[in-house]
Each structure stands twice: as structure tokens, then as C-alpha cells.
Amino acid sequence: MCPERAGTRNRIARGQPEGALRERSPLVSCRGLIKTYVQGAIEVPALRGVDLDLARGDFATLAGPSGSGKTTLLNMIGGLDRPSAGDVVLDGRNLATLGKAELAELRLHRIGFVFQSYNLIPVLSALENVEFILRLQGIAPRERRQRALEALADVGLEGLEGRRPAHLSGGQQQRVAVARALVGRPAIVLADEPTANLDTRNAEELIELMAALNARLGTTFLMGTHDARVIARAQRHIELTDGRISSDETRPAG
Amino acid sequence: MLASLAWRNLWRQKTRTIISMISMGFASLLLVFMLSLQIGSYDTMKTGTLRLQDGFAQVQPPGYADDPDISNLIEDPAPIIAELKAVEGIAEAAPRAGTFVILANGETSYGAAVLGIAPESEVNVSTLGAALGQGRYLEPGDTDAIYLGETLARNLGLAVGDRVSLLGSGADRSVAADSLEIVGLFRTGVPQIDRQLAQMPLDRFQETFALQGEVNVIALSGKRLADVNRALPELRRIAAAHGLVVRDWAELQPALKQAIALDVSTSAAIYLSLVAVVTFIILNTLYMSVLERTREFGILLALGMKPGAIGRMMWLELILLAALGCASGVALGAPLVLWFQQHGIPVPGMENIMAQFGLPSRIYPSLDPISASAGPLAILASVALGGLVPCLRIRRLHPVSAMRAA
Numbered sequence: 001m002c003p004e005r006a007g008t009r010n011r012i013a014r015g016q017p018e019g020a021l022r023e024r025s026p027l028v029s030c031r032g033l034i035k036t037y038v039q040g041a042i043e044v045p046a047l048r049g050v051d052l053d054l055a056r057g058d059f060a061t062l063a064g065p066s067g068s069g070k071t072t073l074l075n076m077i078g079g080l081d082r083p084s085a086g087d088v089v090l091d092g093r094n095l096a097t098l099g100k101a102e103l104a105e106l107r108l109h110r111i112g113f114v115f116q117s118y119n120l121i122p123v124l125s126a127l128e129n130v131e132f133i134l135r136l137q138g139i140a141p142r143e144r145r146q147r148a149l150e151a152l153a154d155v156g157l158e159g160l161e162g163r164r165p166a167h168l169s170g171g172q173q174q175r176v177a178v179a180r181a182l183v184g185r186p187a188i189v190l191a192d193e194p195t196a197n198l199d200t201r202n203a204e205e206l207i208e209l210m211a212a213l214n215a216r217l218g219t220t221f222l223m224g225t226h227d228a229r230v231i232a233r234a235q236r237h238i239e240l241t242d243g244r245i246s247s248d249e250t251r252p253a254g
Numbered sequence: 255m256l257a258s259l260a261w262r263n264l265w266r267q268k269t270r271t272i273i274s275m276i277s278m279g280f281a282s283l284l285l286v287f288m289l290s291l292q293i294g295s296y297d298t299m300k301t302g303t304l305r306l307q308d309g310f311a312q313v314q315p316p317g318y319a320d321d322p323d324i325s326n327l328i329e330d331p332a333p334i335i336a337e338l339k340a341v342e343g344i345a346e347a348a349p350r351a352g353t354f355v356i357l358a359n360g361e362t363s364y365g366a367a368v369l370g371i372a373p374e375s376e377v378n379v380s381t382l383g384a385a386l387g388q389g390r391y392l393e394p395g396d397t398d399a400i401y402l403g404e405t406l407a408r409n410l411g412l413a414v415g416d417r418v419s420l421l422g423s424g425a426d427r428s429v430a431a432d433s434l435e436i437v438g439l440f441r442t443g444v445p446q447i448d449r450q451l452a453q454m455p456l457d458r459f460q461e462t463f464a465l466q467g468e469v470n471v472i473a474l475s476g477k478r479l480a481d482v483n484r485a486l487p488e489l490r491r492i493a494a495a496h497g498l499v500v501r502d503w504a505e506l507q508p509a510l511k512q513a514i515a516l517d518v519s520t521s522a523a524i525y526l527s528l529v530a531v532v533t534f535i536i537l538n539t540l541y542m543s544v545l546e547r548t549r550e551f552g553i554l555l556a557l558g559m560k561p562g563a564i565g566r567m568m569w570l571e572l573i574l575l576a577a578l579g580c581a582s583g584v585a586l587g588a589p590l591v592l593w594f595q596q597h598g599i600p601v602p603g604m605e606n607i608m609a610q611f612g613l614p615s616r617i618y619p620s621l622d623p624i625s626a627s628a629g630p631l632a633i634l635a636s637v638a639l640g641g642l643v644p645c646l647r648i649r650r651l652h653p654v655s656a657m658r659a660a
């Protein structure tokens with residue numbers, strides 16, 4: 001099908017089990033990523049050459065001044081937008097080789113998203129919002145309900161399953177969003193400023209929650225944020241400046 | 255899932271949804287009412303015109319339509335009449351013979367059409383008897399009697415009780431002449447009829463014009479025109495078996511048919527503009543709600559929902575809205591029309607004219623499957639089709655730009 005696959009098969013032929021290979025290779029690998037937005041005659045460079053690997057299980061934050069390219073990078077990794085140059089390989093698949101519909105499939109099954117706000121579908125209850133992903137995935141009703149209930153319990157929202165977003169606090173809404181991001185069992189959760197609209201306590205609770213889920217489920221997290229509390233909690237911290245990575249530190253788990 | 259999402263989304267903007275529904279409901283109601291009224295008034299017009307003289311259909315010798323000559327005959331009409339009356343929907347079959355004569359009073363003479371009729375069956379087919387101005391209508395057993403248009407009598411200088419001479423030629427081309435007593439005068443309000451028509455007893459007509467029991471046509475009536483129209487195939491079969499033909503209402507009154515066709519096309523233009531205006535209002539609303547929800551669509555796309563599914567959801571929403579609006583219009587409009595169908599709508603100033611035609615002075619709208627559904631279905635179809643464009647355009651939405659939308 002695509003060259004990556006052929007390569008993989010060759011290496012398997014040389015005697016490496018595929019599972020072991022996948023474990024060792026990074027989950028996300030960005031090479032020479034450039035993104036230039038064109039607005040009429042003006043070109044806005046948002047990413048100017050980003051090389052970045054994320055290992056499975058990383059709990060990483062992506063910080064940087066406003067306009068430094070955080071959202072742009074998250075969108076490239078999430079298959080929401082295409083880079084002007086360079087490659088994103090996610091879970092062994094080069095996103096450049098995927099069509100629009102294949103990208104949608106990939107997002108549905110392999111990526112969880114948490115956005116800053118307006119995350120949830122207002123006409124659906126918390127439970128239905130979480131179930132929504134599983135419906136799109138085509139999971140049978142009984143399993144769907146079971147998993148959605150568990151996901152909501154994981155984020156500490158038992159008893160609030162029937163509420164619509166308008167009747168949940170900002171912190172609760174973001175927890176529903178986290179539950180929704182995780183319920184489809186993605187390889188990675190991409191969160192863009194998840195705590196931006198939350199007060200200190202709710203922000204801390206949310207980041208604790210995500211850290212705990214990362215530890216328990218092993219799901220990789222990459223969070224774009226300005227929030228020092230979030231950065232402090234991260235095990236790996238990446239700084240973007242002017243569309244380039246200016247620092248990338250991994251701290252010992254703690 | 256799409257259906258339930260669409261349904262819930264519909265009620266996000268309650269006021270807007272209700273206003274949209276009311277505008278579609280009102281337009282549907284208006285269309286149901288106008289269409290029913292139109293169909294009802296066509297019925298009234300057709301019935302009125304046909305009842306005056308022709309009947310709802312006629313059995314004739316072939317070629318009589320082009321050459322209505324007295325010698326173009328139906329022989330032995332009695333068994334045919336019996337057969338025709340046995341057809342479901344046929345209430346009466348009236349034998350008639352007719353020719354053109356000169357009516358004279360001394361030196362004064364006028365040409366006229368004279369019909370030989372059987373009063374007992376004729377009263378069930380034609381309203382001419384009810385358009386009585388003076389005297390009385392022909393009665394069974396009359397022999398020396400003639401019933402004239404008022405204008406014709408005035409032109410001849412004659413009144414009820416006077417005698418009129420009649421001169422023509424018989425079926426055998428012999429000279430036919432008679433003298434009859436005027437028993438009554440009619441006033442239909444239709445100048446040609448009041449000026450040119452006379453009726454006399456069929457037996458006397460056959461005697462005068464050298465007929466041996468033959469007639470020229472058999473005029474048919476039923477409870478309603480539609481009943482007779484429905485019986486046409488069976489009537490045609492019977493007529494054909496006797497070497498005769500059937501002429502339906504449109505063949506008897508081609509001008510009326512044309513007038514109705516013209517009226518239909520004029521009013522269709524009005525209906526279409528109404529449908530277009532409503533469609534425009536609804537699509538405008540749809541456009542607004544697409545704009546408002548662009549961010550949300552962006553999120554749905556980001557999560558992995560197919561753009562086509564979002565388009566379908568919007569379209570479903572639109573159809574639900576239109577169906578609800580139109581259904582409420584029919585639900586309110588149908589009982590209203592049914593009420594007026596029972597009680598009629600008075601037409602001020604028309605009472606006298608209508609009465610002369612032997613017609614009720616009210617118009618009765620007629621609710622049938624077509625008048626009840628054509629308008630609302632047109633709105634539904636037009637909204638559904640018009641909505642296809644914005645809904646298909648949703649497919650071109652890009653998740654990132656959608657999420658960046660205000």
C-alpha cells in the first residue's frame with residue numbers, strides 16, 4: 001500500500017516482531033515541519049522547521065508565546081491541517097499519504113481532542129457526548145453505554161451523566177471533554193489550552209486528572225498551554241519560539 | 255443518531271424554529287384553503303353551467319357533435335336509458351330531440367332551438383325548469399305546451415297563455431308546423447339561452463317532426479359531476495354496444511374547460527410565488543444557523559465525523575422543520591376548509607345572479623387529497639431542494655477554519 005508498510009514488512013522479515021518494533025519507535029515523529037499560512041498576498045510563517053518525537057506514554061506540554069505556533073503544531077500532529085513541508089508520522093503512518101476521509105478515520109480512532117472551549121455538543125448530555133465518539137466508531141449500544149459510563153466515572157463525574165453542558169461548570173465540561181477524548185482508546189490525546197478557561201482549583205484538578213489517566217492508561221498526552229501549573233506538572237516540556245523548538249526538557253517522573 | 259441530533263438541534267433556537275414553523279404552517283394553510291376554494295368554485299361553475307342545459311355527459315349518435323341534425327338519431331332509446339340509469343353514479347338519463355325552427359307570431363318571427371323533452375326526467379338533469387320567470391314548467395301529460403326564454407317571448411310580443419306558431423322541417427325533410435300554448439317563461443340570465451331556446455313535450459315533438467319514438471341525445475346527470483366522470487368508462491362501453499358515443503363535460507363545454515385551464519395557470523403563478531417566498535425565508539434561517547454553528551461543525555469534524563454526515567444532519571433538521579410546519583398548516587387548514595365545505599362562503603352581491611342559474615349563492619370549498627396536500631408538499635419539496643445547496647456546501651468545510659470561525 002504505502003512505502004512505510006513495505007519497509008515494515010521487510011524488517012519483520014528480518015525477524016523483528018512487529019509489536020516490539022512499534023514499542024520502540026516513537027508514537028509521533030515530526031520531521032522538518034513547516035507551515036506557512038497564506039492570507040492573500042501576505043505569508044504568515046507559523047512553523048519554521050520543527051523536528052519532534054513523542055514517545056508512547058509521554059505526558060508533554062507545549063508552551064511558548066502567543067503566536068509561536070502551538071495550535072498549528074497540534075493541528076499538524078492531529079491530522080486537522082496539512083503542513084506546507086515536512087512529514088508527520090503518527091503510529092507508523094505518514095499523514096501526508098492519507099486522504100481527507102482517511103484522516104477523519106485516523107482522528108476518530110487514534111486521536112483524542114480536548115479544546116479550549118465549546119468542546120461539547122450542547123444538545124447532548126454528558127453521557128451522550130462521550131458516547132458520541134463510540135457511535136461514530138460503530139460500537140454496539142450496550143458496550144457503548146458501559147464504556148461511556150466508565151469514562152465519566154474515571155473523570156469523577158458519576159451522577160452527572162444526564163446533564164447537558166449548559167448545566168455543568170467549566171471544570172466539569174472539560175472533564176467530560178477528557179472522558180470523550182479517552183473513551184475511544186486513542187494512542188494520543190492532543191489538548192489545546194485545556195485549562196485556559198478554568199480557575200486555579202479547577203485547572204489543577206484537571207491536570208491532576210490527566211496525569212493520573214496518563215499514568216494508569218499509558219495514553220500519550222501533548223498539551224499546548226501557557227499555564228505554569230500545567231507546565232510544572234509535565235514530565236516533558238517543549239518550548240516553541242517563533243515556529244521553532246527552542247527547548248525540550250524531560251524531567252524525572254515525580 | 256442523526257435524526258435525534260437533528261431533532262434536538264431544532265429546538266435550540268425555539269423562537270426561531272417556531273417562527274419558521276408558523277410561516278410555513280400559515281403558507282400551507284393558505285394554500286390548502288385557496289386550492290380547495292378554487293377546486294370548489296370550479297366544481298360550482300362546471301356544475302352550474304352543465305346543469306343549466308347540457309347535463310354532466312351525453313350519449314349521442316356518432317357525428318352528432320359535428321352535425322346536430324334532427325335526422326341523426328338514436329333508435330329505440332328506452333332500453334338504452336334503462337341500462338344507463340343502472341350504472342353506478344348515474345341518477346338520471348333524459349331523452350331529448352331537438353332542431354332549429356322559426357317561431358312566429360303573425361308577421362314577427364325568430365329563429366330558435368326547440369327541444370323535445372320528457373319533463374319527469376328533464377327536471378333531474380337540467381335547472382331550466384327552476385329558472386322559471388312566469389307561468390309554470392312543462393309537466394308530464396302536457397301535449398299542447400311550450401316553455402320559452404323570456405327574451406324570445408318578448409321579441410315575439412307574446413306572453414304566458416298566448417299561442418306561438420312553429421315552422422321547421424321534420425326528420426324526413428317534410429315541412430313541420432305546429433302551434434303551441436306558452437305555459438311558462440324562463441330567465442336564466444344567459445342571453446343566448448333566454449333569446450334562443452324553447453322546450454316542448456317530447457311526444458308532441460316526435461309527432462310534429464316525423465319521428466317514430468327516436469331521440470337525438472340522452473342527457474345524463476348524477477349526484478355530482480365527479481360521479482358521472484367516474485362512470486364514463488362504463489357509459490362508453492354501453493354506448494359503444496349500441497353504436498353510440500359518449501361526450502363528457504369537457505367535450506360539451508370546451509370553452510369552460512379552457513377558461514378553467516387559463517385560471518389554473520394564473521393561480522399557479524401566485525401559488526409558486528408564495529412557495530418561493532416561504533422557501534426563501536426558511537433557507538435564510540438555515541443559512542443563519544449554519545453560520546452560527548460553524549465552530550461546532552469544526553469540532554465535530556475534528557472528532558472524526560464525516561462532513562457528509564454533518565450535511566445530512568442539517569438537511570434532516572430542515573426537513574423535520576418543514577414537515578412540522580406544513581403538517582401543522584394542514585392540521586389547521588383541513589378542519590377550517592371542511593367547516594366551510596359544510597356551510598359555504600357567501601359571495602356578497604352574487605346572490606341574484608347565482609339564484610338565476612339555480613345555484614346556491616355561496617361557494618363551497620372542496621377538500622380532496624390534492625387540495626389538502628399539493629400546497630404543503632410543494633413547500634416541503636421546495637425547501638428540501640433549496641436546502642440541499644447549503645447542506646452540500648457543509649461538506650467543503652475544513653475543520654481548522656471552521657473552528658476558527660467566530
Ligand SMILES: Nc1ncnc2c1ncn2[C@@H]1O[C@H](COP(=O)(O)OP(=O)(O)OP(=O)(O)O)[C@@H](O)[C@H]1O
Binds near residue numbers: 068658
Ligand atoms: N488559519 C490561519 N490563517 C492565517 N494565519 C494563521 C492561521 N492560524 C494561525 N495563524 C498564524 O500563525 C501563527 C501561529 O499561530 P498559532 O495559533 O499556532 O499560535 P499559538 O502559539 O497557538 O498562539 P496562542 O497562544 O495565541 O494560541 C500566528 O501568527 C497566527 O496568527
Ligand SMILES: [Mg+2]
Binds near residue numbers: 072
Ligand atoms: Mg493556540
